[in-house]
Amino acid sequence: MLRIELSGQDLALIRFAPQPAPLVELKLSLMMLRRQDSEQTFGRWRRELRQRLPVTTRPLWDLLTPYRGPAFLDPVSPDLPSGLDAVRTMPTSQVRACLEEMWAQREGQEPVPRWLRDLAQGDPATREQLCQSLQDAYQAVLGASWPRVTALHSAEYARYALNTAEHGVVGALTRLCAGSRLVDGVWEIDAPYRRQVASAGRGLLLLPTFHWTCAPLVADKAQDPLLMVYPAGPGMPLMPAAAGEDVLAPVLGNTRAHTLRLLGYPLSTSELAGHLGISLGAASTHAATLRAAGLIDTVRAGRAVRHERTALGTLLTGGVDLDRC
Known part of the structure; x- marks a missing residue:
């Protein structure tokens, strides 16, 4: 179970992301690509995507598992260029800390690739290689379907706003994730893992994702509001709109x-x-x-x-x- 502690101040500071975050959606899409479940709905999408991903995206597979990926890959940004700039300029200490945490979880597995060691040391060329991998992966995975992602995000934004107006903040929160509840200042969400985080007066940023089908994920970065990313898609891959089709x-x-x-x-x-x-x-x-x-x-x-x-x-x-x- 995921448990998020929310004070009265935190409830007052809850915000809904006004637009989708390209690198967050990309990271979760690639993690979905690596998973082996939901084969009936995602199988064809996975096979076609593996065939069209360019070779420049290969380094990303050294960073992503079906359920995990380092935080420096997906800063929340309103568009792809600003997201890539955030990756490009992220302090080396933050990148190294994420990589060391990842290596600790994979201890005893395959040796760490040389390019990741260079990335951890702050090599500029390696950092640029990573940004190129992300840009090429975005074009292959999300480029054609991004208008549909944007339309679905706007619809989810509107749904949350209406639920807030009709049911209040607590009612809107519990309707985001089926079966969730707010008990004594703790938002309890069913999940296949156990985690408890405290917003501690920082507030909460809500971000829907449309390719992820598992339990919500929480990013807890010091000084920043908690980020809660929750699945809001139709439970199947988003396909590009046909020529002339309204994305709505x-x-x-x-x-x-x-x-x-x-x-x-x-x-x-x-x-x-x-x-x-x-x-x-x-x-x-x-x-x-x-x-x-x-x-x-x-x-x-x-x-x-x-x-x-x-x-x-x-x-x-x-x-x-x-x-x-």
């Missing part, structure tokens, strides 16, 4: 995704039905569903009823509207 369609369905993009500006139900090419009743039903999810507002002005996106709806669409002309 797998999240909302085609018609509701289309509706949400149309409502960047107010439309009546009849106008919405006309743009969508559906009946008045169907348009009303879709609008009601989006309204219940907090993604649109419906306002009556005299005899007219008009629908428009909320801030959450705009977040989910990335501010992209459809041309209604």
Whole structure:
């Protein structure tokens, strides 16, 4: 079981990452690639990915196991370039400490590769080699599917915000991970391992991941808020969107995704039905569903009823509207 101690101050400092973190998603994707479970859903994805990973990514396999990887590989960053810069400039002492911890866990196994010893000593060329490996792995594993990761993250962000508004912070937390509970200031989450961490007034940063299917993971770095990464994906690999496909369609369905993009500006139900090419009743039903999810507002002005996106709806669409002309 994972147990996270949260004081009243910690609950007040809980934040949800506003966008996915490329290197965190990459590291967990590569760990998923190394696992052997869930073969029915991940088997084909693993086989195809192994074939297209370039040889420059080979050094990463000296660092990753199916369930572990050093913390210096996946700093939380809003985009890939800033993440790679964080890896590139991370103090050698931190990199060495992570490697020494990893070597201690693998004691008695294969000898440590020479390039990892150079990395631990702060060799600049070796550090650049590592960054190139990460960049090439990202392009092979996530590059084509990243728009879908971003859409799913926005949907999860909106879900958490709505749960917080309706059920409070504690209710929203316990709904992130099925079966979890807050007992006497401790968030208890079912996990196949035993670990207890204390936020100690630093707060908590929540980050969903869409390729990991195991229990949540916690990073505890001194002075930083605790980072809790939890699985929020569909339980299968994310495939790139087909040409012309709206990345929101797998999240909302085609018609509701289309509706949400149309409502960047107010439309009546009849106008919405006309743009969508559906009946008045169907348009009303879709609008009601989006309204219940907090993604649109419906306002009556005299005899007219008009629908428009909320801030959450705009977040989910990335501010992209459809041309209604």
